[in-house]
Each structure stands twice: as C-alpha cells, then as structure tokens.
Amino acid sequence: MNAISVRNLRKTFQTKRKAAGLRGSLRALWKPAFQDVEAVRGISFEMEAGELLGFIGPNGAGKSTTIKILTGILHPSSGEAAVLGYVPWQERQALAFQIGSVFGQRPQLWYHLPAVDTFYLFGKIYELDDGSLKRRISFLAEAFEIEELLETPVRKLSLGQRMRCEVAASLLHKPRVLLLDEPSIGLDVVAKQRLRMTIQRMNELEGVGVLLTSHDAGDIETLCRRVIIVNHGEIVYRDKVSALKRRYLTVKTVDVRYNEQLAPDFRLPGVEMLKVGRYGAKMRFDTRITPVEPVISGLAAAGSLADVTVSEPSLEDVISAIYARTEA
Amino acid sequence: MRTKEANVLYPEGRVRDPSAAAVAGKYWAIFRTQLLNSLAYPIDLLGRSLLIILFMWIFMNLWRVTYGATGARSIAGLTLADTMWYLMMAEAVMLSKRDLSETISEQVKDGSVAYLLNKPFNFILYHFAAGLGGSVLAFGGNLIIGTAVVWLMVGPPPGMTGWIFAGAAVALSWLLDFCFSALIGLSAFVVEETNAFRWIYQKFLLLLGGVLIPLDFFPAWLQTVSLNLPFAWIIYGPARLFVDPSLARLGRVFLQQGIWLAVVGGIVWFIYRRAAARLVINGG
Structure with missing residues (x-):
C-alpha cells in the first residue's frame, strides 16, 4: 500500500494587492483588489510505505503548501490525496495519530522546560499509557543518544542536540509516516551527519516512511533513494537520486x-x-x-x-x- | 483511496483507547506543562504578583479620601473594608488572566497555528488548558500578596464562604474571559490585526466590568447597563461574591456566567469551525 498518494493536487490562495503609496492605500480601502496565487498546480505523486523520499524545490515552490495539505491543515482547491488511507483534510485528528512532523524552523519542544517534560506531554496528547510511554522514551533516548540531555532545559541545548530531541519527540507515538521539513537547517557538518544516521536507523528499525524537505543536497543524497523536485507549484523532476546524478552529471x-x-x-x-x-x-x-x-x-x-x-x-x-x- | 483501518495500532501493539479519561488526561497534561513552564521563572512570577501592592496602595488612598469626604460608614452597602477586599479580588483576577487573544492572533498571523493543528487535540481547548495553567499560579500569587497587604490596611478578610464562592466563580470567569480572548484572537483570520479589539475589550473590563470601581457605586442606569453586559460577570461577579457570599448572589452570578458562556462560547465554536474549514496559513 502507498503511504502517500496524491493526484492532481491544486491550491490557489487569494492575496490582497495594493498599489504603492497613499493613493494605492486609499484605493485598496475603497475597492480591495485580489490576486489569485497558484501555490500548487496539479501535483501527483506516490510514496511507498517505509520509503525515504526527498521532496525539494526553491523557496515558494509549493513544498510547504503540499506538506500542509498532507497533514490536513490546509484544504486543497481541488485534487485528491490520501495519507495512510486517510483523506487528510477530512480526518485530520485520526491522521495525526499516525504521522509525525518536524519543522526545522518551528521547534515543538517547550523552550524553558527539559525535553522530557515535552515528551510526557506528547505521550498524553497521543494517548499513550504510562508504561508504554516510559519504555518508548528510554528506547528513543538510546537510539538518538540523548539520555544525558533529556533533563536539561531545551534552551541550554545546542542546535544539533535540540534537533535530535525534536525528531525523537516526533517519533514517540510510533508514526508510520514522518514529515521532515528542513531538519538540518543551521546544523554543523558533524551534527548533520549524526542526525542523518539516526533518521536512517529509525527508518530501518521501525520502517517509518520519511518525506524529507531540505535545502541541503547532502541530506537528500545520503538519505533518499528517490527524489521529487518541484518548482512553481509543479513537479519538474522525479526519479532515483542515482539516476539524477547519472543523467545530469x-x-x-x-x-x-x-x-x-x-x-x-x-x-x-x-x-x-x-x-x-x-x-x-x-x-x-x-x-x-x-x-x-x-x-x-x-x-x-x-x-x-x-x-x-x-x-x-x-x-x-x-x-x-x-x-x-x-x-x- | 479510502482503506482506513478500524483500529489504530500503537507501540507494543496496543489498540488505541480514546476514552474520556484519556481525552481529559491530555488537556490536564497541557495545563500541567504550562504550570511547570510558569515555575521555570519563579522570580518573574513573584515580580508580577508584586504589582498588586501598588494598585492596592493607590486604591486605599483614593477610597479613604472618598469615604472620609462623604462621612458615611458605607456607600451603596459597602464599607471601606468591603470595597478594598472587593478591589483586591477584582485585581487578582484581572492581573492573573492570560492574554490569549494575543497568542492566538500571533499564531494565526505568523502561521504557527499550523504546527498546533497537526496534533490530535482541539486547538481551542489546547489554548484554554494552557491559559489556565498560566493563570492559576499568578492568581495564587496575587491572592497571597494582595491579602497580606489589604489585611494590613483594613483588617481581616471575609469568611471562608466568600473564598469558596469567589473561587468557583473565578473559574467560570477565566472560561468566559477565554471565550472573548479566543474570539478576538480568531478574528485575526479575517482582519489580521487585532490590537484594536483587544484594547476595546480591556477598557470594557476596566470600566463596565468593575475593575476600577465596584458597579454598586454607578448611577442606577449605568448599573443596569453594566449588569446586563457580560464584562460584569468576569470581574464584578466573583469579586462582589467574595465580600457578600450569599446563596442568592451565588445563584445569580452562576446563572449570568452560564448564559454568557453559552452565547460567547457558541460564537467562538461556530467561528472556529468556519475558520478551520477555510484556513489560509501565512508563509505557506
């Protein structure tokens, strides 16, 4: 079964337009003008269960919009999508139990508290019982080598340490699909390598499928077998990473x-x-x-x-x- | 495309059990985490509570002069001591309520609302639980410090019944205030900038809610107007109950809070459903 399948997905936003200067502002008050922006223009793709799929594109290409539709946060203008069999925007809460997400630029860990407090909070949010939660935390702490960090307030952790804790937190409820949006942003070379290794290991251990968005070609090269490249809301390339290299190198x-x-x-x-x-x-x-x-x-x-x-x-x-x- | 499983498997093969206890447990955990978060900076917490000393000192000077000038022992049924204890409770509530409208509208504006919506909880209830976690400690701090100061100024506080009745009413006050905050915060989906609404709401609370003056001191017509608006039941209701803890008054406060909660809460729920259905996230 495909973990994700998307067919002809479109999303059009309406944004306000205003000409420069006072005159433009006054006119916009009197008669607001809107412009349609097509963020996603008919995207179709599939991701297999347990696959590591790269999903890349320049800023404003429509990556985040697609990911938000896939988590059920945004309604598409048209098209179909299924994530683990759920229609995301119709069954957002049920789907939330099955997917995890990490957004590199939006930390989910409580900044002033030790990571373990957020872990316990997430455990409750995902309705885990105390026994399973404890076992899960010690398993992930070992896998991510964060045993020593769990009781330090998050604000005192380095970015690399924090990001390992972030990814571990997103796996507490054992999701079947993980959405990683720029997980390696701002990390140094060593921290990047370590994070990639852990993601790879979790993929092998638990078969969690990963849809990875990154500006770092290294992330894609080391982690993903297949890559989809989007630009201007359309898919411009899809194939194996090795084929991409063969074809363009x-x-x-x-x-x-x-x-x-x-x-x-x-x-x-x-x-x-x-x-x-x-x-x-x-x-x-x-x-x-x-x-x-x-x-x-x-x-x-x-x-x-x-x-x-x-x-x-x-x-x-x-x-x-x-x-x-x-x-x- | 729909092959949804009937059961949701969990770690160790456990089947998910969406019992009421589990659902309540998650909001309790959110409340508790926010409580822990407030405790991360105890000095800051104490500092905020010290503000009530300044307010009480100003009120004491103001009302001592007023009572002295009229020569009366009580005005509209309230002695100077009653007035001061009323104002202490009113300020304790006012200074402890968390401005969730700002948090919510910031989250709507910068798009971070998206990152809360992809978790299995209700966005509105999440904020309520978190807001309550922030308010409880602040309220406790305000009460302790406020009580100490006012006790020194005008003598002992009202009896135990006053504390219990006021405590129960304050819980509903927070809920009602939260509904207004959520309404203002959610309006950011439409108007983007919500500062004006927030400012107006604060001023209504100060003047018509009874934060600055017990509503009993108003001319009859203004009293009627104020008591028929929801703001009075956020501040005046519990504070007045504190100094006059009669069952009749308790019933009236609960009834009014209940009515307004149903009205404002219903509007919030409706708007949230609408907003979630046509969500546009900034920075998409």
Whole structure:
C-alpha cells in the first residue's frame, strides 16, 4: 500500500494587492483588489510505505503548501490525496495519530522546560499509557543518544542536540509516516551527519516512511533513494537520486598538469578551455557532445603528464541547474 | 483511496483507547506543562504578583479620601473594608488572566497555528488548558500578596464562604474571559490585526466590568447597563461574591456566567469551525 498518494493536487490562495503609496492605500480601502496565487498546480505523486523520499524545490515552490495539505491543515482547491488511507483534510485528528512532523524552523519542544517534560506531554496528547510511554522514551533516548540531555532545559541545548530531541519527540507515538521539513537547517557538518544516521536507523528499525524537505543536497543524497523536485507549484523532476546524478552529471571538469611547458595555443576540439597556464590547464566538456576518449588522448599527446583530476558537479549544482532550466 | 483501518495500532501493539479519561488526561497534561513552564521563572512570577501592592496602595488612598469626604460608614452597602477586599479580588483576577487573544492572533498571523493543528487535540481547548495553567499560579500569587497587604490596611478578610464562592466563580470567569480572548484572537483570520479589539475589550473590563470601581457605586442606569453586559460577570461577579457570599448572589452570578458562556462560547465554536474549514496559513 502507498503511504502517500496524491493526484492532481491544486491550491490557489487569494492575496490582497495594493498599489504603492497613499493613493494605492486609499484605493485598496475603497475597492480591495485580489490576486489569485497558484501555490500548487496539479501535483501527483506516490510514496511507498517505509520509503525515504526527498521532496525539494526553491523557496515558494509549493513544498510547504503540499506538506500542509498532507497533514490536513490546509484544504486543497481541488485534487485528491490520501495519507495512510486517510483523506487528510477530512480526518485530520485520526491522521495525526499516525504521522509525525518536524519543522526545522518551528521547534515543538517547550523552550524553558527539559525535553522530557515535552515528551510526557506528547505521550498524553497521543494517548499513550504510562508504561508504554516510559519504555518508548528510554528506547528513543538510546537510539538518538540523548539520555544525558533529556533533563536539561531545551534552551541550554545546542542546535544539533535540540534537533535530535525534536525528531525523537516526533517519533514517540510510533508514526508510520514522518514529515521532515528542513531538519538540518543551521546544523554543523558533524551534527548533520549524526542526525542523518539516526533518521536512517529509525527508518530501518521501525520502517517509518520519511518525506524529507531540505535545502541541503547532502541530506537528500545520503538519505533518499528517490527524489521529487518541484518548482512553481509543479513537479519538474522525479526519479532515483542515482539516476539524477547519472543523467545530469555529464559535464566533467578536468584539471591537468604537465612536466614541461605547454604550447600557448593549447586547445582540444569540443572542449571549453577555462584557464590555460604555462604548465597546466583547466577545461570543461559535456560527455553527451564530446566523448571521453579523444579528450584523454588529446591530453596525453600534448606533453608529459604530471597529474590529471576529473571532477563532476555536486548534486547541489545539478539541482540548481534543474531550477534554472525550469525558470524559463 | 479510502482503506482506513478500524483500529489504530500503537507501540507494543496496543489498540488505541480514546476514552474520556484519556481525552481529559491530555488537556490536564497541557495545563500541567504550562504550570511547570510558569515555575521555570519563579522570580518573574513573584515580580508580577508584586504589582498588586501598588494598585492596592493607590486604591486605599483614593477610597479613604472618598469615604472620609462623604462621612458615611458605607456607600451603596459597602464599607471601606468591603470595597478594598472587593478591589483586591477584582485585581487578582484581572492581573492573573492570560492574554490569549494575543497568542492566538500571533499564531494565526505568523502561521504557527499550523504546527498546533497537526496534533490530535482541539486547538481551542489546547489554548484554554494552557491559559489556565498560566493563570492559576499568578492568581495564587496575587491572592497571597494582595491579602497580606489589604489585611494590613483594613483588617481581616471575609469568611471562608466568600473564598469558596469567589473561587468557583473565578473559574467560570477565566472560561468566559477565554471565550472573548479566543474570539478576538480568531478574528485575526479575517482582519489580521487585532490590537484594536483587544484594547476595546480591556477598557470594557476596566470600566463596565468593575475593575476600577465596584458597579454598586454607578448611577442606577449605568448599573443596569453594566449588569446586563457580560464584562460584569468576569470581574464584578466573583469579586462582589467574595465580600457578600450569599446563596442568592451565588445563584445569580452562576446563572449570568452560564448564559454568557453559552452565547460567547457558541460564537467562538461556530467561528472556529468556519475558520478551520477555510484556513489560509501565512508563509505557506
């Protein structure tokens, strides 16, 4: 069964418009003008049970709106959606027992209290009995390595520690789907790695499906097998992360160094020269246009090679290239 | 697309039991957590309660002069001591009620309402439980300090019945005040900026609710107007009951609070249902 299935989802907001200055303000009072903003324009996708799915896009792409519809907070203008078999906006409370959510920019832990107090509150909110709640807390405390932190007021925790507590809190009621919206925002490299590992472990241990929104391509690359990219309220790409890399990582950058001086007019056909120095050069080519072999043999023929480095763009570059392509 | 399960499995395979006790338990837990949160800063809590000393000192000077000038032992059935104890209770309620309208309208404006709505509780009841958790300690602090000060000024407080009757009425006062706060807060869904409503409500409470002056001192016509408005039953009702704890008065206060709770509470419920159905979250 699919954990999430969305068909042709649309959401249109009405926003007020006002021309600049006093005249505009007065006119808006007399005759308010509205503009329809299409935040989500016919999105369809599926997420399998237990899947880790990346859901990314630039600011204002419609990600958050989609997630809010999926949690039942927003009503769509049209279209269908089912999360674990529930229609979110009709059965919000029943669904709430089955899903968890973490919004990186909206902490849910009570700031002045130790995390364990919020854990007990959530336990009651999700109607867990005391015995199960205690066992669940000690299980999660161990899995997230937060045993030592639980009794410290949340305001005294580092951002990385706090975020581990946030994710643990969202899993107290053993949800089957977890919505993670920018969980790694503001975290340092080590804290990010640790958070990713824990999410991965919980996915393996309990089979919780994760819909992950992130601006950090690293999150997507390490956690998700599949990714959906949205822009302007539409899906612009969906496939495996590995396919995304294979398909878009065709541009190679080559750094080459020689033991002897290069000819000043050093060029290779079908290759864009970025920089040519006396003993080395930097160039770029697309394997779909120029095959690898003539480039490499051309490099070898130009002199005695000291070193060659071939690099690919990062996933981040790929994603921004996709955004740029869909801006047009 | 609808394959909803009949039972909801929980950790250790437990079947969810949505009993009334579990539902009450969740709002109790919210109340308790807010109580703990208030206790995180005891000095701040005490500081707020000290404000009542200043108010009582001002009222004492004002009313001593007034009573002295009229030469009467009692005005409209209230002695100077009655008036001071009345004002102590009125201020204790006024200073302990939490301004939930601001919290709610901020949450509506900045969109954080969304993050409360995705949990299995009722948004309105959540705020009521949390607000109550904030009020109870503040009210206790105000009562202790207020009682000490007024006792020094005018002698011992009214008897035990007054405390019990007033206590019961204050609980309903908070509920009624909460309904108004929720109404103002929820209006942010429509008007975005709610400060004006909040300001007007506060002034109604101060003047027609009996915070500054016992309503008994008003001219007859203004008294009639005030007593037929809900504001009197948030402040005047319990405070007057404190100094005159008769069963007849208790009945009247409860009846009026009940009527207004049904009216204002009903409007809140209706508006909340409407608002939740066409929710537009800022920063979506």
